[in-house]
Amino acid sequence: MIVYATKVSVKKAIAGVLALGAVVWGVAALAPKSAETVSAEAAEEIGLDTRLKTNEQRVALLEGFGWKVEAEPRSEREVQIPKTFDDTYQAYNAIQLGQGLDLTPYQGKRATLYTYELTEYPTGAEGVTANLLIRRNRLIAADISAAEADGFVHGITGMPE
Template identity: 55%
Template sequence: MLIVTAKVPKRKLAFGVALAAMACCCALVLNLGTSAVREVASPSVPDPKGVKTNEDRVAYLADFGWQVSPEPIATQEMLIPKEMDESYNEYLALQSGQGFDLEKYAGKRAKRYTYEITNYPTGEAGVQVNLLIYKNTIIAGEVLSPQLDGFLHGLAMP
C-alpha cells in the first residue's frame, strides 16, 4: 500500500473545493436541460387497470398506435391453466417482456377480446390483436396474423 501526504495551505484548499463545487453545479445545470427532454420524449406504457368498456379497450390499443375495428370480432371466456407446461414458455416470455405476469392469474377465468387491426404497418389485412382481461385489468395481449405463415408479437407497434 502506498500513502502520499502533502501540505496544502488552507486558502488553496478552500479555493480548490470551491472550484470543484462550481464545476459540479455547472455540470448539473447543463445536464438538467437534456434529462428533462429525455423524460418528455420517452414513451409511456398505457395503464392496464380500469379497462371496463369496449371504448376503454379501443383507447388502450390506440395508446399503442393501433386503429382497430370499433367492436371486437370475437369475445371468449377462458380458463387460464393452473399449471403451465413448457409449451407456454415462449408465450409467457412475450407477456413478461411487456410487463404482464400471466402466471399470477393461473387457474382464473378471464375474457379474451379480439379486434381486427386496420393500420398494420405492412398494410397486411386480417391482422388481429387480443386483449386478455381479468376483473377490468389487462393481464396479457398480443398482435398476430392468423395466416399460415403468420406472426405473433407484443402490443407495441413494430
C-alpha cells in the first residue's frame, strides 16, 4: 500500500480554488449559447409534443399552425384542472383529443394558461384568442376561442374556412 501525504497551506488552498474557478468560468464562456429565438424553419418542426420553455417557442408553435398572434401573451396565470370533469370539460377534452392531446392525466393538477391575442382570424372575427395550457413545459391543451355570447372554441391544428 502506498500512502502519500502533503501539507496544504491556506495560500495553496485558495490558489487551487481560484484556479478551478477560472477553468470552470473559461469552459462556460466558451460553451455555445442556446438559441433564445426560434427561426421560421424551426417553427415548422415544432409540434404539439415539443417542450415549450420560452415565449418565443410558444409563439412559434402557434405560427407553425398558421395563427398570427401578438408577440407577448395577453395574460399568464396558474389554473387548477378539476379532479372530475363536468360536461363542459368533457366537451373541451373532446376538442383536445381531436388534436392529439388529452387532459385526463392532468385532472387535479395545476398548469399555466397563456392567452395570446390573434392579430387576424380567417373569418374576420374580432377579439379571438389562442390559449395554451402548459404543465412542466409540456403542452397539455390548446384552443382558439372567441368569448362573445355567440363565440366559439376549436383546436389550434385546424384553420377555419
